[in-house]
Amino acid sequence: MSDDYDSDASEKSFETRKMNKWFKISVDQIHERQSHCPACQNGPGAIAWFKGLESLVRHARTMGSRRVKLHRELAALLEEEISHRGSSVVQPGEHFGKWNGLTESTDRQIVWPPMVIVMNTRLEKGEDDKWLGMGNQELLEYFSTYAVTKARHAYGPVGHRGMSVLIFESSAVGYIEAERLDKRFVDQRTHRDNYMQKHRALFLPGGIRQLYGFLATKEDMEDFNKHHQGKSRLKYEMRSHNEMVVAPMKKMSEDNQQLTYVKNKGVKTEQRSKVVQGTLDVVAQKLRETEEENIFVRRKAKEKHSEYEEEMKSQEKFFLDQIENIHKALEDKEREFERLLQEERAKARQCDVDSGTTENRRLRKEQVQRFMYCQVKDVQEFEAEADQLIKAHEEKKVQLKKEYAAKEVELEKEFDAAFTGLMEKHKPNTFQASNSS
Incomplete structure (x- = not known):
């Protein structure tokens, strides 16, 4: 926590002169005089009235948010000066040797x-x-x-x-x-x-x-x-x-004190409690900021993952379109092949085998029969070879998919091993509580 009292030596001197004005009052005025707090600047004590030194000392001792060191010094100087004057913060007429604690509950x-x-x-x-x-x-x-x-x-x-x-x-x-x-x-x-x-x-x-x-x-x-x-x-x-x-806050404070005691055996319990209470809001704010940062990082990672998926889908569509174009072109070639085959058969069937001499008719018939026979035989051979070619092509595709799947499995294994090594590298240390008090 920053303190204006420590940041400016000239201001310290000015504030000290303001506090010294208090020590020019008489003993009779100690419990009657009303004044503002000289250690407050633009704070509640700068405009509030304190009747007598008891309320002012209590204010200086308990102020915990603004100009803390200056308030503590003011309280110490007031108590020391009052002691030198043979008085105390006890109101006149009160009996020494008796104490009065809190008379009302602070609960609400x-x-x-x-x-x-x-x-x-x-x-x-x-x-x-x-x-x-x-x-x-x-x-x-x-x-x-x-x-x-x-x-x-x-x-x-x-x-x-x-x-x-x-x-x-x-x-x-x-x-x-x-x-x-x-x-x-x-x-x-x-x-x-x-x-x-x-x-x-x-x-x-x-x-x-x-x-x-x-x-x-x-x-x-x-x-x-x-x-x-x-x-x-x-x-x-x-x-x-x-x-x-x-x-519950006290319980949290006590738990924090125990943790601090393990780390710093030489620090007093009350001091640890004040440090924990003073930093509680800061820690909570930092935790919220860290959670927000983690959410942002996870969202960005998810967005990148989506981008990679979109890119992979785009690449897959590109290659599938190429394959589809090849299949369409092959279908067009098959249709053209079938058309030529049927066209040649039609020519053979339309051949005039009934005109001319007997010998000529016989020769034309034999020619048509040979053509038809050769064509049928050639088609059979084509279909057989086509079946073998398709079978070999499908086997190659299956083998290619197996090789791709095997490589993908191997890639995932490599990632698993690398990520496992990363977690092992950053594995948290084992906490062991000390048995010493």
Whole structure:
């Protein structure tokens, strides 16, 4: 985490001078004086009033998001100066030797499963004069970067009420996701208070509707279900925040502490817990980014695979077309061969064998018979040789397909061996827990 206090030495000197003003007050003023936090800059403590040093020291000790080191130094300087003046952060009149802890529980009731209300989702009136609004899938797509599981919309007598809800996983992580989305609405000034303002901006330039959102409360859920009865009611229950969120997060924190202890035996448990809690959101965000990158890579790989398949189909069609053209040409040649054969037979049959002398008629008949006999014999030989040629051709095709299939199997075996070697090369190391405490 970056710290403004460490980034600029001149600013450090300026802030230190501001803090030194506190040490010019008297002991009587220690518990009565009101002031702002000198360590905050454009933060909540810069405008908030702290009555006495007790609340200011508590603020400086617990601030964990802005200018952390400067706040810790302020708390240490205040406590040291108060000690030198013979006082403490205990209010006058209190008895030393007695302690007072927390008097009220920090627990609160929360809506379960975690939900975030989204407002201004109504669009326009339909033909039946009832309001239409955003659909479930469209609403989920607008918040696809958050771990939302379902979306619902509130309807009434006049249709869509412009009120929708995003439902998160029923877990501590789901609640953290809902809180993260709630904080996003706060940061961009589209939270509950902004929606309740009289002059809220429901439309952006260009007629685009501005969505508002906030973490759901019991009142919000009752308002959402106002016109829903029976199965159409959105089911929820009020649960303990400590039970559903704090305790599971503590368990996660303890598990992380144990893991950190194995890696770094010299680091204290409390310090490890703070590191884990401070990096939890970053790790979750990185995990989501990694998942998105993996999805992108898998999609690209699938697209490439489809391209290769299309290319192979195109190549296969090209060769099949060539073979088809060869077959058609051969069929044309066969038809032409048959035509010539029939034409010659017709000439022989049309030969005049009844005119002329007896000897001439006999010779012409013998000539026609010899021609017909030779033609029939030649056709028989042709058919026999054609059958042998076709059989040899089919055997060659079968052999070629066998050779191709064998080569394809061999190629797949080579890929299997190479991929197996790659997985073996990057095989994860075996984890063994240490027995030492």
